[in-house]
Amino acid sequence: ADPAVVYDQAGKFDKSFNEGVYNGVKKYTAESKIQVREFEPKNEAQVEQGLRRLATRGYSPIVSVGFNMTSAVEKVAKDFPDVKFTIIDGVIDLPNVQSVVFKEHEGSFVVGALAAMASKTDAVGFVGGMDIPLIRRFGCGYEQGAKYVSSSATVLQNMTGSTGAAFNDPTKGSELAKSQFSQGADVVFAAAGGTGIGVYQAAKDEGKFAIGVDSNQNHIQPGTMLTSMVKRVDQAAYNTYKDAEMGTWKSGIVVLGLAEGGVDWALDDNNASLVTAEMKAKVEDIRSKIISGDIKVHDYMSDSTCTY
Amino acid sequence: MFETLILMLDATMRVSAPLILAALAGLYAERSGIVDIGLEGKILGSAFAAAAGAAVYGSAWIGLGFGVLASVFLAMIHGFACITHRGDHIVSGVAINTIVAGLTVTLSMNWFSMGGQTPTLSGDARFLSVTLPFADALADVPVIGLIYSELLSGHNILVYLAFLMVPATYWAIYKTRFGLRLRAVGENPHAVDTAGISVAFVRYRALIICGILCGIAGAYLSTAHNAGFLKDMSAGKGYMALAALIFGKWRPVPVLFACLLFGFLDALAIRMQGVEIAGIGEVPVQAIEVLPYVLTVLLLAGFIGKAVGPKAIGRPYVKERA
Amino acid sequence: MSQAKVPAWVNLALIPFLNILLAFVVSGLVILAIGEDPIEAASFLIYGAFGYNEGIAYTLYYATNLIFTGLAVSVAFKGGLFNIGGEGQAYIGGLGVGLVCLSLDHTMPLYIIAPLAILGAAAFGAAWAYVPAYLQARRGSHIVITTIMFNFIASSLMVYLIVNWLKEEGRMAANSRTFEESAWLPHLSDILAPLGIDIGYAPLNLAFVLALVCCVLVWALLWHTRWGYQLRTLGTNPTAAKYAGIDTAKVTIWAMLISGGLAGFVGVNEIMGANHSLLLNFTAGYGFAGIAVSLMGRNHPIGIIMAAILFGALYQGGSELAFEIPTITPEIVIVIQGLVILFSGALEHMFKDRIEGFFIRRAVA
Amino acid sequence: MTTDTTPYAIELRDISKRFGAVQANKDICLQVPAGTVHGIIGENGAGKSTLMSIIYGFYEADTGYIEVDGKRIDIHNSQDAINAGIGMVHQHFMLVENFSVLENVILGAEGGALLKEGVETARVELQRLAQEYSLDIDVDAIVEDLPVGLQQRVEILKALYRGARILILDEPTGVLTPQEADHLFRILDALKEQGVTVLLITHKLREILASTDNVSVMRQGQMVAHRETAKTSKEELAELMVGKKVRLTVDKDEATPSDVFLSAKNISQYDKQGVKRLKNINLELRAGEIVGIAGVSGNGQSELLNVLSGIEPMTEGELHVAGQVITAKAPKDAAQMRGLKMAHVPEDRHKMGLVTGFEAYEAAVLGYHNSSDYNGKVLMNRKVMIDECNQRMADWDVRPPNPHLKTANFSGGNQQKIVIAREVEQNPDILLIGQPTRGVDIGAIENIHEQIVKLRDSGKAILLVSVELDEIMALSDRIIVMFDGAVVGELDAKDADERTLGLMMANAFNKEEQENQKGESA
């Protein structure tokens, strides 16, 4: 059967989360020459309808992007037990669904540490997208990382909103970033999908640093992008297709952390000049300590608090 | 505290600039007797056209040109419906808003294949902030320095333009021949007609100005405040501008203050996020977000004084009953 | 004078037809402009909407929402009120449905929950229309502006309530828990299956029947009751209404309450019929589309049913079309909607004057 | 008359104009010698205003053309007319109410892109005009604050400021008292001396005879006669207007008033802007009499009707009807007043009396739609309504007798019959009736007047409001005069004459007595 993907409403070119998946899709198509059927729903109602349409027409596996689709995938997967579903960022307990989740707190810890090292004001900021536990997990990890490097650091945190639109509101992102800059922060991490574009723009405009998320976003504003907390959703999508092709696709929960290469920080030409050798060494050290378990990063979602 | 206030006012200027432009646009339309709830659509249409133009030609000015053209075109559709064909102004406005909401996304998907966005603009494709002379030098002077360098300096040219449009509009409305005719046509089009002036021509010109100003507002959103077009990026600004227009009783200076108030509330909402207020606790962001809307409703309810608009507003000018 | 000599079919059929035709021609140009074949697009669209049972059922499911909002707009319109607040009223109506379902689904059977939810939808939708109505009736505030404002307020209120109070613990997406099955409005698929009609998974449910019932009730109310007489008097000549001793404020308020209640029924279809949980933005623009539906349906229930089915077909066919030709987005449906509002609403005189003029001249000659 | 060699100031050739199905003007020819006052008369709806608006470029004629000073000119809009030296004072003033006099005058003739220069030149010019024609006015006053007489002056100044040589006045005296009208005619004389040509439309044959040189008569869109004023008479003109002999009086017996059916005590009313529209009105209405209310329109008559009929609440005072006391605190709405057997034929049938979009049978129950006659338990009983409508159309000779025709499609007179029939057939004790014959042709007028007298003779009380002094004097048993929202005089119909009423309407009668009253109340 042909593979398919359903992006979430931010669309596949959000330069972030969905685009990451899209990169995985592209890579798979390039390698295997198999076209992946793509669908971008425009509203809640179309998610389920779109999934059904794909399932009815025999597409499998179907990768669904984002927690928003959890309930729709759950319903459709029940009705089509022979179709393989992979959901990214959501957990569904069904025999034909693979749930891929990431340890965002680990990656966020790493970039939080880097942010604190780069900060001259000892204040860093975090702009979240929609106010949900998943995004708080980013923020909490980031805060721990910053405090690990400088226990006196101030970590400002804002959420863009409480609806899905919060992942696609650069104007507000930019205003939130400016607000944080005016309160002293000089590095801002955006875990906010398309909203991040506004955050990076604001950092560029004000000569401050920003940290990208999900995809490697260092290229968006070279020179002021300190790094990106990459979340390898591309890999998740690619693996699903590849495994399905090989017959090794399995249902169940897949958890990807630093150790598995599921999350990481990004260093490339665009930000090489911003990261000194010393900083790099320190970050690598922290990274290996997390992998080895010497540093325990508290997961917000384990108890819905950020006490560590 | 003072610094925080200045920074909030700074944000207020940024946020209220498009509101001011749109509200003044509405002022021209409504003073001429044309209700324009299509401000929203014109802003959105212009935001898209400006971003698309800027992206393709790499120049913010060209983008602005496209934005203005698109917005004027929409204003002319409104005119064609309301002036030439005596259509219902509100229905026409709703139609334009709806068409634009769909069309911008459709076209940008098709032209740029970026999920309904345009490419991110940078460099010359965007209006960047202008530092006023001596801003840096004066930055350290107490109070004045802060006001000058933080609040007044460092905005992009369209913000200054928006604020300049207020006295310009005042002058145009009250001191010129066009202004006299514009006001007259909104009050009693028959009087204007019998004075030998074409009602339709005055109204069309008013709508062209309305289109131009909305065009600048839209271009501001996508090429100055942001760096590209996004689906529904006007986010109700047209409606807020209309509310500000009523708030300001169709007069330029009070309209300015209404816009500043709304802008300030917006800036406040961002600041207030997660802040605990003694005695109340954390104010839900939504509560601050709805403030402008609630204020508008209260105003309309006559609690803040009766807003009486131009007399002939919303009524098609009909000479001959067929 | 004019109406006397212009045959009824001109106003009821010819002019609306020409208006829609023009809207479609312009939409076709848009499709052409983005490099696709309008004919091919139309055939996908028509097949998607009417080509198979499930498609038809989806069309009717969308039409259900549009009948509710179309009726809502038209009841207010008959009283001379332009209710742009259908969106907010539908949204809050859904809250009413959601609260009934969430509080009773563990303890009560469907036949108790369903009527209460319907009442809840009507009551909440009406309540949301009440403030603008009151302000219009008693303080002369412009209802267009107040209802727009109330749409925004509804949207913020719903976010606040759902995110802070109704969201299921530990769930990421902002929606309430899924209702127990006792609060699911039966799908017509279950009813039609024994008759050998398979409509697949389409969420067409009993709310559709409710919509048809509402059409009959609205028709009787408007044209065959005293209240309808008063409403129509108010709508066509407010001064005459005062002269006739009609309590215009009261009629205005009731018109908006009924309008809001009808809009609130969207919640029954969406929340109780399709989604089975209270979620954000389920109204998806149906409130605004109701304006087009009611304009095109000439504010008459029969017309509204037909217009709603047309728009339902556009929604369903449009999403099918977007699926088949990804460069055409479902937004094209919104464009068509806008064009219909433009041509059959704002530009109604464009053809009308000419065509009526033609018939009058023929009659006079 | 002028010889053939001197061109006419204005000449119309075969002007026709159609509005939808209405042929408002048909093949109209007219010649007006320069420097004369030319009267035009005709019934309501005869097409006079339409014709004048065509000359002034407000409407474009379908066919025909216009010559000014012997030269054919194309007038497509008012600007063309103004350029040709034509000015017009419209039946309904064309003023921007919240503008100053000055702004109104310069509108369209600003003299430059900026207002500044134009305003100064206009100020000087207006001063000159004011002196020359005794048209004094405060040029900085806001128009809406001025009384109608002065507003009309603004209109005349507007025309003169633009250098009008041909001045059209469309029913200029309709809103004026006889004395104000006299002033106007003195101004017209002055203009005539300056060589201005005047076209004067009026319904008042007296004015035609007094101040015109020639007169033309229109009927149903056509020009039916031209007369030299000196060689015609009232009777001839009336007959030409209507096309048949007209009785200008009403036959009625002496009234025998009995019980008081309605009494108003100290009624006052403020409008939304807080302006006092009715000032301490006291009046009594007895069974078997017709009380006429005279006054220049806009002096509170409409407000009085609205308050008495319950359409608008009063602000102060008491109203006693059918044993009930109605006060500002305990108001009754129009429906409740109907319940007290009070019927009301409103002044404006289009605005108030009818719903023009309704079919005739629906409009025929307006105000009585809640009556059990027309209603079942839940639904309305259409059959009853239609049957009754058919019956009434037959009784009142409504044409066409079709209950399903849209009300808008009946002519003015027939619409009025539908309204009057509806109210009279309810057999009320009190009938309030405003402008009963406005826009109704003479034949129908007779019929309506007869009905009103018949109702009186059957012991009903009738309050008649009309701006036509002739009508008031012909029908009333008692006449009350209103000025500026107050009752300023009351007289027996037998003692009434036009001069006295005119003075009262201008509040110029018995000034001294008035002063005394003011002194007492202060």
Ligand SMILES: Nc1ncnc2c1ncn2[C@@H]1O[C@H](COP(=O)(O)OP(=O)(O)OP(=O)(O)O)[C@@H](O)[C@H]1O
């Ligand atoms: N703008 C218009 N549209 C359609 N019909 C019109 C219009 N103006 C006038 N009419 C119709 O044309 C006819 C002539 O109207 P007009 O106003 O010229 O009459 P008039 O002689 O001035 O009457 P009055 O004495 O009442 O002022 C009437 O039947 C009227 O209904």
Ligand SMILES: Nc1ncnc2c1ncn2[C@@H]1O[C@H](COP(=O)(O)OP(=O)(O)OP(=O)(O)O)[C@@H](O)[C@H]1O
């Ligand atoms: N407001 C209006 N809307 C539509 N049609 C109108 C309107 N006013 C007048 N008419 C039409 O114009 C025609 C002439 O109307 P008008 O009132 O001038 O009649 P009329 O010749 O004065 O008749 P009557 O002698 O009965 O008063 C009528 O047949 C009517 O249908």
Ligand SMILES: [Mg+2]
């Ligand atoms: Mg006239």
Ligand SMILES: [Mg+2]
């Ligand atoms: Mg008539």
